[in-house]
Structure formats: C-alpha cells, structure tokens
Amino acid sequence: MNCFEEDVPMPVSPLADYFSNSLINVFVLGVIESEIPIDDSKAQPLLKNNFLPTSPRFSSIMVTNKNGKKAWKQVDVNLKDHIKIPTFTSTKRVTKLYDECFDEYMSKIGMEQLPEDKPLWEFHIFKYPTSKAAGTFILKLHHSLGDGYCFMTTFLSCVQNADNPSVPVKFPSSRSVESKSTKVMPKQLSQTASMVKSAFDFGWSLLKSSLIPDEKTPIRSGHEDVGFRPMRFSNVSLSLDNFEEVKSKLKVSVNDVLVGAIFFGIQLYMKAKNHKSSTESTALVLLNTRKIRRYVSLKEMHDTNSEAPWGNRFHFMHVPMPMLSDDIDYLNPLEYVFEAKKNISRKRNSLEVPMTGALLRLLNEIKGPEAATKYMHKIMNNASLSISHVVGPMEKVALINHPIKGLYFMTVGLSQSITVTITTYSGYLRVGFVVEEGFIDEYQLKSCFQTSLEMILEAAKKLPIKTRL
Numbered sequence: 001m002n003c004f005e006e007d008v009p010m011p012v013s014p015l016a017d018y019f020s021n022s023l024i025n026v027f028v029l030g031v032i033e034s035e036i037p038i039d040d041s042k043a044q045p046l047l048k049n050n051f052l053p054t055s056p057r058f059s060s061i062m063v064t065n066k067n068g069k070k071a072w073k074q075v076d077v078n079l080k081d082h083i084k085i086p087t088f089t090s091t092k093r094v095t096k097l098y099d100e101c102f103d104e105y106m107s108k109i110g111m112e113q114l115p116e117d118k119p120l121w122e123f124h125i126f127k128y129p130t131s132k133a134a135g136t137f138i139l140k141l142h143h144s145l146g147d148g149y150c151f152m153t154t155f156l157s158c159v160q161n162a163d164n165p166s167v168p169v170k171f172p173s174s175r176s177v178e179s180k181s182t183k184v185m186p187k188q189l190s191q192t193a194s195m196v197k198s199a200f201d202f203g204w205s206l207l208k209s210s211l212i213p214d215e216k217t218p219i220r221s222g223h224e225d226v227g228f229r230p231m232r233f234s235n236v237s238l239s240l241d242n243f244e245e246v247k248s249k250l251k252v253s254v255n256d257v258l259v260g261a262i263f264f265g266i267q268l269y270m271k272a273k274n275h276k277s278s279t280e281s282t283a284l285v286l287l288n289t290r291k292i293r294r295y296v297s298l299k300e301m302h303d304t305n306s307e308a309p310w311g312n313r314f315h316f317m318h319v320p321m322p323m324l325s326d327d328i329d330y331l332n333p334l335e336y337v338f339e340a341k342k343n344i345s346r347k348r349n350s351l352e353v354p355m356t357g358a359l360l361r362l363l364n365e366i367k368g369p370e371a372a373t374k375y376m377h378k379i380m381n382n383a384s385l386s387i388s389h390v391v392g393p394m395e396k397v398a399l400i401n402h403p404i405k406g407l408y409f410m411t412v413g414l415s416q417s418i419t420v421t422i423t424t425y426s427g428y429l430r431v432g433f434v435v436e437e438g439f440i441d442e443y444q445l446k447s448c449f450q451t452s453l454e455m456i457l458e459a460a461k462k463l464p465i466k467t468r469l
Contacts, residue, residue, distance in 0.1 A: 012062060012070035014361065015312035016144035017369050018376045019413075020062060020070075020120075024227060026143035026413035028151060029110065032399060033133035033406035040125050042400040044079050047123060050158040052077065054298050055310060057145045059119055077119055084109075084124045098128035102136065106233045107437070110412040114142055121145065132237075133405055147312045148390040148409065149288060153295055155407075159397040162404070171295040172391040172424075205318045205352050206359075209375065213382035214281050218273035219266055219418055220384040221439045227380075227415040230437040234446045235408055238429040238453070246460040250334065252341050255389060255422070258431065259285070259344065260337030261456050262387060262420055263321045265449035267336075272444065280323055284316040284380065284416075285344060286388040287353055295391075315357050316379060316386070317347040333455040334463075380415040392425035410434050418445070 012020075019026045052058050060072035088101050105126060114120045120142035127135050141151055161167045208214075216222040223229065243254045250257075263283070291307040301310045322339045347353070356379075364372040380386070392407050408423040408430035417436040422429060431449065435442045 010056065010060070010072040012072060012144065013311050014364050014369065014372065015314075017070055018373045019312070020142065020144040021373055023373055023377050024380070024413065024415070025113065026227070026411065027110070027114075028141045028143055028148070029106065029410045029412060030139040030141065030151060030155065031106075031406075031408050031410065032137040032139070032155075032404055034135045034137065034399070035403040035405045036134050037129075038125055038127050038135035038137070038402060039400075040083075040085055040127065043083050043123060043125060046158060046400045047079050047082070051123075051154065054154045054157050055146065055150070055302075057119075057310075058121060061117060061119060062144065075119070081118055082122050084122055086124070086126060088128060097131050098126075099130045101128065102126055102130050103233060106138070106410075107230060109138070109140060110231050110233070110410075110434075114140070135402075137399065137402075143312065143411075143413070146310055147288075147314050148286075148388060149290065149295075149308070149313065150301070150310050151409070152390050152392060153298060153301060156295065156393065157298055159393070159399050159404070160401075162396040162398040165398070169397055170394060172394055199351075205356060208282055208318050208382055209356075209379040210382075214384045215279055217281060217384065218270050218275050219281065219440065221417045221436055223417075223436075224381065224415075226417055226436055227413045231412060231434050232437045232440070232442045233410055233432065233434055234442045235430050235432040236446060236450060237406065238431065240424070240427050240429060242457060246457055249460050249463050250337060252337055254429070256341040256344070257337055257453075257456060258389075258422055258429070259319075259340040259387060260333075261449060261453040262431075263340060264333050264336040264456065265445070265452035266321065266385070266418075267323065268448040268452055269445050272448065280320040281384040282382075283319045283321055284383045284386045285319050285347075286314050286386065287317050287348065289313050289315055289353070289357075315353045316383075317344065317353060318383065319343050319347060321384070332459065333452060334459050336452075337456060377415060383416060385416045385418040385420060386411070386414050387420045387422070389422040390424075392423055394426065396426045406430065408432050 018024060056074055057072055059077045060074045062070055063073045064070050086105055088098065105124075109122075109124060114122065122140040124138035124140065125135070126138060130136065139151075139155075145151075146154075156169055156171060159169055161169055213222070214220050240254065243257055246252075246257055247254060266281075290309070290313050294308075296306070296308045300306055301308055303309075319340070320343060322336055360372050360375065363375055388411060390409060397404050404425075406428070407425040409421055410432050411419050411421055412434060417440055419434040421432040421434075423432070433442060433445060433449075435445060
C-alpha cells in the first residue's frame, strides 16, 4: 500500500504480511445461510454494535512507514461502503431458485480485491432464495485480519441462541492441548517422537517447499499464479450422526475420517481422469498453534498473556496422500483413514511445524519480509492442495433474528488448484471445495468425494465392533 505514516501503533504480524502482497493475497468467505428472507435494515446495527468492537483490525487499514514496516492504523469506518447487496433483474428467475446466480456471485467476489484505503472486509447480502437457504449472508475477510479461530470467535459474539435468545451461546468445547510452539515442543518430543524423526520430517518438508514440487496432475496445474486465477465453489452437507459408528469401530476422529475421504476421493478423481503417477501428491493441513484449541472470550483473546491470542496462529503440515492401488479388487478405503490418522498424528508430534516457523522468522529477520513471503509462496505452490477445519456452534443460532440453517467458509487465494475446508455446525459438517476454474471439474470432484465417503462408511459398518485393520 502506498500510504506512509510515521506513527504506527499496531505492527502487522509476519504471517499477516505474507498474506497481503502481490505474490500472495488470501481471503476467507464466511457463508451464513438464513432460514427466512433477509431483512437488510438490520445489517448496519449488527456491524456497528457487534462486529466492529470484536477487534480493532476491523476498523483499521494497513499502512507502511518510511522504513518499509507495515502496521495497522485505525480509521473511521463508513459501514455503507462495506455492505454489498447484489440485484438480479432477469425475469426468467422469478419462479426459479437462484443457485446459479449465487455460484457466479461467489466466484465474482472471490476474484475481486478489497480496496486498500478501507478496512479489509465486506458484508454481502444475497437476498434471493437458493435450494439451501431463503437468503445468504457472506462475510468476506482478508486473511491478514486473523485466522479461522478469530473469525469463528467473532461470529460467536454476533449470534444468539435460536431457541432462546436470552440464553448465552455455548462456545464449542475441545480438549486443551499443548502448543506446538518451540517453547513447549522439546518436552513433548521426548515423550512422543525422536529427534531423528523430527529432523527427517523437517528435511522432507524443506525439500518439498524448496526443491521438489508435486508433479503436475489432474489436481495440480502448476500455474505460478493459480492463487489469482478464477475459482469455482461447491460444498457437501453431512450429518455428524453418520460418523458415530465409524468412530467407535475404527477408534479414530471425525477429522481422520474426513481427511481420509478427501484423500481417497481425490485419488478416485485422478483415476477417473486416467492419471497414473509414480509419486505421491502432498496436502498442506493447517494446524492451530495456540496453546489451547477451545474458544475463549474476546476479552481473553486480546489479553497480552492470552493462551489463545488474536491473529494468524497456524502453520502448515506437509502430509503425503496415499496412492490408489492399481488393482481395484484389493482396494480398501479404510486404509486412507488410517494413513491420514498416522501421518497427521506423527506430524503433530514432530518438530517439523515449529522448525518451519523458526525458518520463516529467520528468513524474515535476515533477508526481510519479501524473502519470507517467497518461501511461503513456495510452500503453498509446491503442494497439491490445502485442508483446513473450523469448529462452529454446537447449537442452532440466529444472526439478527435470522435463524441460521447452514454455515461454512471458503478460503480463496491459496496457491493450489484445490482448497478444501471443513466446518461443523449444529450436528452437521460442511465440506467445501474451491477449485481452479477450467482445470478442475468441481462437480466430478464433489461426486468422487461423496463416493469415497460412502465407501468408507460402508466398509467400516461391515467391521465387527472394536476391530481395526
């Protein structure tokens, strides 16, 4: 941004800096589906009284001082500049659902850049009915403002219990876990992984990031500017109840099942495209590096000693995707679940993540933000896809008296041809796919994922209780 200020009160974090430049520019689209037609007159009070107070970054712009350092500068916010309400005038749509218009609108706003002279967010109100909602709110947020943890905490502060607004919304609970930061990892490492394994994992990650990109496949175009190319969106809604029997039989988490299904579905997609590969593709799985995973109050987040501070507090784990057996008769879809669990567990308990973070900080300090940004771009561009997961409300909630039927998010601008997101809300899961337009067939990919999940669930149901492969 060509704006220079001498006094900058709130420095931009390195990760926020990496995600806001000409090489990488990442956004999050939070999609909130309403059960009833939307009353847009309530939007401004919501943003003024609930949204803006959650973080000073929502009323700040990114500026650069004379030394080239970026920082957040608070400004007056004109809410009318941030509220976008599209209109569609075609008479052919009077009696039809607006699914196609919604898909086109999502692709459109996914490509548009946010004005740099205003805070980096927009609130879109799609007032037309689709097959999934009577109307849809779309909150577009630049990733430099924070990560999925921050944005979900913001959402939780803006909603009410749908059945009884006087009852506070329960924050999704999760067991406390130690951070994967360098401060606590050595203690963990002595208990769960050897230094040799950690060194191997870090070395492999370093090679994948710097020297050995995934080969070009039906899921990786290899375009250097893929993060700035047009994208298409699709998603699948799943009931959490379907996973209970699978969890108990396989002794895995829902996330293990989903990641296994994603890996298996992608392999089915590649097979459908008649692709044969001799090397594994790589997924970047996002890991929250806060000391605790449970959500905390906004006041606690902004505390200087918070265990769950505001900001971008995550790193990528390089996870190899299992290859599909050439002999379909010996194909066992459950192997993908167990491989996903094994690889992700190993990466979590390794020093790979904090060592990669330390390398980025070292590059930033020695060679500057530009060098660190180029390395971050290589990390993303050399892999085939990214996967991220955000836990939403356990109960049904309402936004400005609009009961929320469905909730999910999409990440736009990461340097892969496929980005997968997972969101939980009120007993359901939404798996979203953001794919490179003209390269990935989003409908076939979605179908392959659904097929893979059905095969995994069916295979698990055939197993005796407490049986593992």
